[in-house]
Amino acid sequence: MRIAAPMLAFGLLAAPPALAQAPDAALLAGSCQGCHGATGEGGHGIPSIKQQQTRAEFVAAMRAFRANERPSTVMGRITRGYTDAEIAALAVHFGKPE
Structure with a gap:
């Protein structure tokens, strides 16, 4: 049994790192x-985001919010929490196909 512990430790150290998973667009969309x-339809002064822009336009708008290049009330703060991969996933979820 004395050999088992070092072998187990070596096995854990030699294990490949977990692969990064693609962002779950449905889960991310929940924050929107x-x-x-519920479907991005907007209302009560909040704009619709459901297929109002192409995916590229959606990404550009989100990046502009994130960089404080587009005026907003809260979107600048919200988008700073998203990675480029997460913004791309949201664009697929809400944007019109190109």
């Missing part, structure tokens, strides 16, 4: 629902 509605 509070303001933009």
Whole structure:
């Protein structure tokens, strides 16, 4: 049994790192629902984000919010929490196909 512990430790150290998973767009979209509605339809002064822009336009808008290059009330703060991969996943979820 004395050999088993070092072998186990070596096996754990030699294990490959976990692969990064693609962002779950449906899960990410849940954070948009509070303001933009369950399907992104908007309402009550909040714009619709459901297929109003192409995916590229959606990404550009989100990046502009994140960089404080586009005026907003809260979107600048919200988008700073998203990675480029997460913004791309949201674009696929909400944007119009190119």
